[in-house]
Amino acid sequence: MKKSLSFFRFPQASKVVRLLSGMFCTMADTFDAVLFRMLVPVSAGRRGSAVIGGYRVTRCLGGGRYGMCLQAEDPNGRRVVLKRFRRGMRKRNAGGNHYEAVILSGLSHPAVPELLGVINERSGYYFVLSQQPGITLKSWLFDRHKEFSRAEIYRIGVQLLDVLVYLHSRSVIHGDISLSNVMDDGKHASLIDFGLARYMPTRPGPDVRASGPGMRSMPDMPDAAHNAESAVIPDSGRIDLDHARLADVLLYLMYSCDALTQRPGKARDGNREHGARAAKGAAWYDELVLTADQLRCMKRLIGIGRPYASTVEAAETFRRAFADWKQ
């Protein structure tokens, strides 16, 4: 009897409702996108015809989960970026929408976009941001198939670490450093998209320590040495998240550099440090040709081993370890 009445339990009904709600939100977002296309014609044929909040839209830069980015010009001809939020995302993330505006209002750095305004009109809700020079590292790597040299990797690493030093000194965690969120024009690297940026917690608890419970162990490191390194975990409030994501970006760049990778055909010349260990499916620290200091630095950045207590320390160590890559 009890089983037959289990149909009436509400949590099962709420699953269906959640599914329906998701479908409803998807339909609402689709409708929003269609409406936006009608209100703001940014196709190539009608280029420059739309004006949003006094800014003339020139082209669509790209889109993501949050919405889309448009390139526009202000009346003085200065290029800006209009970041348009999907209505659904704004409603679903109502408690966290303001962080980007607040955090960008408090930052002033050439490698960080400046918040120039907020537009709330019929065609949508926008943040007006200054445009950073260059294109994303993702475009460099996967659209233009660029191979980064050691000097370029060093430059990008140092410049991004400088930005992180500034951000962390202002208690800001970017939280979303990736190939898509780093712009580079060949001289200057800059960081964009502060949608997931947050302030550091005041008193970090056990879940926001510099090294989380998912810390991996180094396979080639003896247990005693590993324990000694990870014995003291610095309590620095999530800066390790930015460090790890930055290291991830740098590893992508290193893999694009032919001199740093060990492909099967190239391992025969005998000049590689770890040539004998490189194999198919090997870990990055076995594949990349890095010195011991460089490997240690990258491992600490990415979280294998004792993380850096501060970004200043991480930047200094990176500079020292990769100094011979500097031209």
Place this chain on the structure above:
Amino acid sequence: MSGFFGSSSRRRYPNRYQGRKYYRKKGLFGMFGSMSSSDAGYVTYPQQYPAQGYPQYPQGYQPYPQGQQPQYPVQGRSQQVPQVSQPSRQASLPAAGSGTGAGAGAVAGSAAGLTCSQCGTVVPAGSKFCLGCGAKMTANATFCGNCGKPLSPGAKFCMECGAPAQR
């Protein structure tokens, strides 16, 4: 049958502190609002920004018993808080200890930020622009020179690190 009609059902309310609101939020009519006449008093939550690291008291907490709140003398300049067109938006936010001269676009100070004079939206502390209408609110964008976190309007010290506010 027990567990369906009777009050002995243990799984009906997974969180005993939420009561029937648990299902009201997630249920079918939670999306569209209540259709029951007995639930006419149910209103949606006003939009409010979470405090950025400031200490939070649990709901219903009163630091002093009712009617025994101590009266402090007015320190500094007092300022009349004008009526705002959308009172529900700032009803749940704590009132400011001392309102300061806000600047263009700003009306009254609170722990969460200033209220926009054009649209009545409560702007979170630190934002240079009203997030509702986009009006410029430079007086709201004050940050701690030490730790970089936003200062609430009129604050003399940073609530995070204790450094004095530089104005």
